[in-house]
Each structure stands twice: as structure tokens, then as C-alpha cells.
Amino acid sequence: VVGPVVEELTYRGLGITLLAPYGRWLAIVGTGVLFGLAHGLLIDLPVLVVFGIAVGWVRVRTSSVYPGMLLHGTFNGVALLASVLVAH
Incomplete structure (x- = not known):
């Protein structure tokens, strides 16, 4: 919950x-690339x-x-659920 908010x-x-x-597009794409790179995966x-x-x-x-926080939290939740289901 804290990760998506921060x-x-x-x-x-x-x-x-x-x-x-x-x-606008430099801001959107630039932050998107930085976001992806920051995860190191x-x-x-x-x-x-x-x-x-x-x-x-x-x-x-x-x-x-706020909508992004909701989307991000949902994305993380789905990713976590998928990883748990694949592991079992």
C-alpha cells in the first residue's frame, strides 16, 4: 500500500x-522510463x-x-496474486 502511494x-x-x-509528453514518457528503471528489473x-x-x-x-495510486495498487495486487498462483 505504501509503495504505490510513495x-x-x-x-x-x-x-x-x-x-x-x-x-507534456516528455514529462509522461520521462517519468515512465525513470519509473521502470528505478525498479531494477x-x-x-x-x-x-x-x-x-x-x-x-x-x-x-x-x-x-489519486487515480494513479488506485491503478498502481491494483497492478501490484494482481502481480502479487499472479506470482503466488504461479508458485503453487
Whole structure:
């Protein structure tokens, strides 16, 4: 629960706000790439970057980090459930 909140405040809140003067798409794609790289999982990098860009788009579209927090929490929950199911 804490991870999605902190990451959304960091990447989509602060990150997009700081990069927005350079263009909306640079802010969205830039924070998406940084989000993916920050996880340090090369095998998951494409999925994480696409997810980061999608949530960045939601942030810009809604002018709020709250929908992204909900999406991020749901994404993490589904990923955790999938990993548990695959392990069994």
C-alpha cells in the first residue's frame, strides 16, 4: 500500500510537475522510463515503462495522482496474486 502511494507522489506528482515545462509528453514518457528503471528489473522493464507511461497519462488527464495510486495498487495486487498462483 505504501509503495504505490510513495511512487505515485514521486514520479507522477513531483516528476511530472518538474518536467511539464519541457512538454507534456516528455514529462509522461520521462517519468515512465525513470519509473521502470528505478525498479531494477530488466526482464520487467518494458512492462514497467509502459505502465509508468499509462499512469503518467492518467495523471495528466485527470490532474490528480489519486487515480494513479488506485491503478498502481491494483497492478501490484494482481502481480502479487499472479506470482503466488504461479508458485503453487
